[in-house]
Amino acid sequence: MNGIDRPIVEQFVNEPQRRQAVQLGIWLFLATEIMMFGTLVFVATYYRTLHGAAISEAVAHLHYLLAATNSALLLGSSLAISLALVAANRGREHVAIRCILIAAALATGFICLKGYEYASEYQEHLLPFQSDNALAEGPARLYMGIYMVATSLHGIHVLVAIVLALTLSLRIHIGRLKLPQRVLVIEAFALYWHVVDVIWILLFPTLYLLGRPL
Template structure:
């Protein structure tokens, strides 16, 4: 703890004050993200109640097994970020860099698999703008696919940001621009962001792929 107190920004008088302000700022930012995705979940829920048959037709064509595997990738990346935070507090530089890069690779794997899924759905005529004939006969089902695309693309954007943050932190540590364990709190904030992105996907996965799926 004594080592961590050496890093203190000018606007703070104590290390505990700096830590509290950092956490408060991060939680406020995460709250805005939750409100944004919360609005999406409300739209999804309302549409499911409003037109369950259209939703069931669309959900029947979604590749839930592929999305389930993607969920495993993202949860493993979240575990890596937890290990990053633990290693950063113990000044294990190499371990921190290893877990950061591994988390980033898993995030890239998620994005690559999601891109493959989009391409598959595009060829099947499920996504908006596809030139192929859509198997969805109900206009409401096609509207659901618009909601699906917007929700998952927005989440993919957040995963991309998380990957960039992880690789950026690994590079800064490697080149000596970020000292540990003095700056461990920075990695804690990145870890919180990662966990939020993962939690959102764990909620999106059943909301979009599973609920209303024909038995």
């Protein structure tokens, strides 16, 4: 026993049962995340039906081209994670590490671009906590609050994904996570990554595109 290839612990009868338990656990966790962001999407959509004109004022100020670029970055990161999982299943550890690090780099680009977007909105006096807010309508300022909550929560999830990616890459590199024996860990990580990306794909049109003046 070298601490790397751990046996199936007593609470599992066999490896398929262990895999099923891990997958059920990660899906239950991800379901709570989807419900949380789904609520924010519902609130933003419903609020727009109540105050369409005021919301259009706020949406017109959002930098949708930056958000579209961020969408491309996250989609690229999802592709890299999918390739990492394929490599992990084949025991190609160096390829898996490389793909995971590429995904982390793309996600870091997402965070940097989002930070630049927040800075631009601050300079334009659009953020809800600014006393000299440029938005005339109260509903428009409240919508910016919803926007800030949704995008900052998502940003935190992206940061967590980056930390997990770097940690897993290090563990694979030093031999603490052998592949393909421990590929279930990569599968759970990939599920989390993909769900975080899918959440952004829902947030992008909801916050940036719906209600935008033509």
